[in-house]
Amino acid sequence: MMTGNISVADVPAYVTVHLGSLDEMSENVNVSFPEYIKTVVSLAVSPDIPKDALYAITYAYISRALYRITQKKYRKMGYSFDITNDPSDDIYYEYNSAIFGNVNETVDLIFNEYLANGDEYTPFDAVICYSKERCRGLSVEGAIELAKAGKNYTEILEYYFGGSIRIEKNAEVFGLENEFLIGYPMYEGQRGGNVSGLQIALNRISANYPTIPFIENANGFYNNNTSESVKEFQRIFDLPISGSIEKNTYYKLLYVIDSIRRLNQLVVYETQFEGITPQLRAILKYGDVGNQVKLLQYYLLFVSSFDDRVPPPQVVGVYGEKTYQSVTAFQNIFGFEPNGIVTQEVFGVLQGVYKDLFSVLPPSAFSEKAVPYGGSMLVLGSVGRDVRYLQQYLNKVADAYPIIQSVLVTGEFDRQTEDAVKNFQSLFEITPTGVVTSTTWNILAQVYNAILASE
Structure with missing residues (x-):
């Protein structure tokens, strides 16, 4: 992310961790960055x-991790982990280790905030020690004593890292x-396109x-029904139940939607292999x-969505390095020679x-999907199959959004269709031109798919 001419570090949505030392033959796991931080902090502290x-210890771990990851040390050396x-x-770090409730809540609030020194914007390489003896960084034991003595987390961080240490807030999260x-x-009580998207x-x-x-x-309109849906989402994902969207709920929504999108893409992929012998x-x-090879890659990609230890390969039909990493990880897990x-x-x-x-995928994974944008703008007077699709999608969306009137499915872009498009664009804060570009089509397709998947 750029702030003026200053580059603020981005936070990766996911991180690949090698479960061993650099040259040790061990598994790699791909986990979300928040889950990674929750795990390492829970391994370092007690729940009380x-x-x-x-907060001080968590900021130190976030900064240390981001410093190591953004340096791309291991990637530059040719390794497939961060x-x-x-x-x-x-x-x-221990894979699948327990996460404490207070750590879970804290990391959800600050996982994309890190320590920086003075005028610098790069993550600070925070050293963390477990005892007070011979520690050249933040002592976990010492931080606890300082907190018990009444110091706040800012004072604790300044005590260990100096008065120029500061917190860089709300870095961009990429990969979602x-x-x-x-x-x-x-x-x-709020109203607008942001609420419609929610x-x-x-x-x-x-x-x-x-x-x-x-x-x-x-x-x-953010009504009581919306609030109740948010509360249930928060309950399912161990978030504070408020019925409102704050930072922690917002990012959890992004991660959940991303996982659902990946799963649905895998189901779409499956239809491409019907003519290949299994x-x-x-x-x-x-x-x-x-x-x-392509079928092998698809199977591995599918398994990787359920098992973090299997890195996802590209489904391209060429057995390269990413496929090799994925195959050897799978072989390790199931007792084969890697x-x-x-x-x-x-x-x-x-x-x-x-x-x-x-076999255990939910029915929503198999819902019919809107076709991709065809490449040509649709305007008043356009005719053809894409116009027919447009009218079908508008009618489905009109069932959930009464402000959009239903249209006759004729395959001809008439005034009625143009008015429906304008109403849709206004509702989702797109300039209401009545012209269907890729932006309008893609948002309409997403709304259509969401409604279908919920039926």
Whole structure:
């Protein structure tokens, strides 16, 4: 993110952690950055830690992690991870370790805030020690004592890192696609396109989490129904239950929507492999190309969405480095020699895992989807298949948004269709020109898909 001519560090949505020292043969796991910070902090503190000590320690861990990650040290060396769990060089981390409730709540509030020194905007390389003896950075034990003595977290940080240390707030989070949510805060009584986006997001999520009430009259007004849906979302994801959208709920919504989007993309991918034989004809290895490699990559990509230890490959039909990393991770997990060679036995186990996971997908994953933008603007007088799709989508959206009138599905872009498009554009804060560009089409498609998935 740029502030004037100053570059503020971005926070990655996800981070790949090597579960060992640099040259140790260990698994890599891909986890969200907030979950990573929650884990390392929970491993360093006890659940009864004073609040100000917890904040100071958490800021130090966020900054240390971001410093290591943004330096891209391991990526530049050719490794496929961002950070190790070696405490002598990076930060100690255990996969699937317990997370304390107070740590969970704290990290959700500040995970994209980090320490910077003086006029610098890069993350500060904060050193963290566990005892007070021979510590050249922040002592966890000492921070707790200072908090008990009445020091706040800012004073604790200045005590250890000097008076020029400061907190860089609200850095950009990259790696999350956001098609619905404009920002925060949002609360009951508000009205506008940002509320419409929230309602669409909640309705989309409710298809996968049915206890979240579907918002029937999603008209851009933050009413009691919207508040109740937000409260249920907050309850499910262990957030403070307020019914309002603050920073912690906003980012949790983004992460949940991103995971649902990835899952739906995988289901769409599946239809591309109907003509490829599911039986392996020969072993697959580094350098191979073809449809069977593509099928292998799809299976691995699908499994990676459910198991953080399997890095996602690209589905391109060429067995390269990312596919090798994914194959060896899978082989490690299931007791095969991690040599990257896909035998019939390895392929059969992978295929079985894929089928088991696919069989438990929610019905919403198979909902019919809007077709992508066709590449040509639709205007008054346009005719054809895309206009027919447009009219069908407008009618479906009109069921949930009464301000948009239904239209006749004729395949001809008439005045009635133009008026419906203008009303849709006004509702979602697009300039109401009545012309359907890629922006209008894509937002309409997202709204249409969300409504379908909730039925």
